[in-house]
Amino acid sequence: MEVVVLIVVIVMLLSAVAVMLFKDFLAALAAMTVVSLGLSFLFVVVRAPDVAMTEAAIGAGLSSLLFALALRRLGLWRSQ
Amino acid sequence: MSMEFLDGNTILYSAAFGLMLIGIGGIVISNHLMRIIFGIALLEAGANLLLLLSTYHEGASAPIIVDGIIPAMMADPVPQALVLTAIVIGVGILALALSLAIRVQRAYGTLDMREVRLRLEQEICDEAGIEMPSSSEKPAEVIKTPVNSVVQQESGS
Numbered sequence: 001m002e003v004v005v006l007i008v009v010i011v012m013l014l015s016a017v018a019v020m021l022f023k024d025f026l027a028a029l030a031a032m033t034v035v036s037l038g039l040s041f042l043f044v045v046v047r048a049p050d051v052a053m054t055e056a057a058i059g060a061g062l063s064s065l066l067f068a069l070a071l072r073r074l075g076l077w078r079s080q
Numbered sequence: 081m082s083m084e085f086l087d088g089n090t091i092l093y094s095a096a097f098g099l100m101l102i103g104i105g106g107i108v109i110s111n112h113l114m115r116i117i118f119g120i121a122l123l124e125a126g127a128n129l130l131l132l133l134s135t136y137h138e139g140a141s142a143p144i145i146v147d148g149i150i151p152a153m154m155a156d157p158v159p160q161a162l163v164l165t166a167i168v169i170g171v172g173i174l175a176l177a178l179s180l181a182i183r184v185q186r187a188y189g190t191l192d193m194r195e196v197r198l199r200l201e202q203e204i205c206d207e208a209g210i211e212m213p214s215s216s217e218k219p220a221e222v223i224k225t226p227v228n229s230v231v232q233q234e235s236g237s
Contacts, residue, residue, distance in 0.1 A: 005092070009098075016099055027112060042095060047136060051164050054168070066171070075179065076114065
C-alpha cells in the first residue's frame with residue numbers, strides 16, 4: 001500500500017513541477033488535472049472519502065473546465 | 081527493500097509540503113499571469129491535504145457509523161467538513177482570478193506581469209503628471225549635477 005502511495009505522490013509532484021515548466025498551457029492544464037486526481041486518491045488514503053468525491057468532481061472536473069474556458073477566451077488554447 | 085524511513089505519514093506530509101512549495105515557488109518565479117493562477121491552485125491543493133493530514137492517524141477508519149466501528153477510532157470529521165468547504169471556495173477563488181486575468185488582457189493586451197506592471201506605472205505617472213523613471217528596477221535620478229548633464233548631452237549628441 002505504501003508503495004502505491006509513494007508512486008502516486010511522486011507522479012503528483014512531478015506533474016506539479018511540469019505545470020510550472022510547460023510552455024504549452026494545454027499541457028499545463030492536463031498536468032494540473034493529474035495533480036487533482038492524485039490528490040483525490042490521497043484523500044481516500046487518509047480516510048476522507050467524501051472529500052475525495054468532492055475533489056474528483058469539483059477540483060478535477062469543474063476547475064479544469066473553468067481553466068479551459070478561460071484559456072480559450074484568452075487565446076492560449078493551442079498546442080505547440 | 082529497506083524503507084523504514086519512508087512510512088506512510090512521511091510520504092503524505094512530503095506530498096503536502098511539496099505541493100505548497102511548488103505552488104509558492106511558481107507564484108514567486110513566474111511572470112505569466114496564468115502560471116501565477118496555476119500556482120495558487122497548487123498551493124490550495126497542498127494546504128487542503130495538510131489540513132486533512134492533521135486528522136489522520138495510523139489505523140483510523142473513515143468517519144462513517146457502521147456496526148462494529150468505535151467512534152474513537154475514526155478520523156476526526158470536523159476538519160474534513162472544513163476541507164470540503166475549502167475546495168468549493170477554491171473554485172470560487174479560481175473563477176474570480178480567471179475573470180480578472182481576462183479583464184487584464186482586455187485592458188493591456190498582454191498577460192506578462194512585467195509589461196502589465198510597466199503599463200500600470202505609466203498610467204499612474206501620466207495621471208500624476210510626472211515623468212516616468214527610465215526603469216522600474218533602477219531608482220530615479222533625483223539630483224542632476226551640471227557636470228553630469230553636460231556629459232549626458234555630449235554622449236547624446
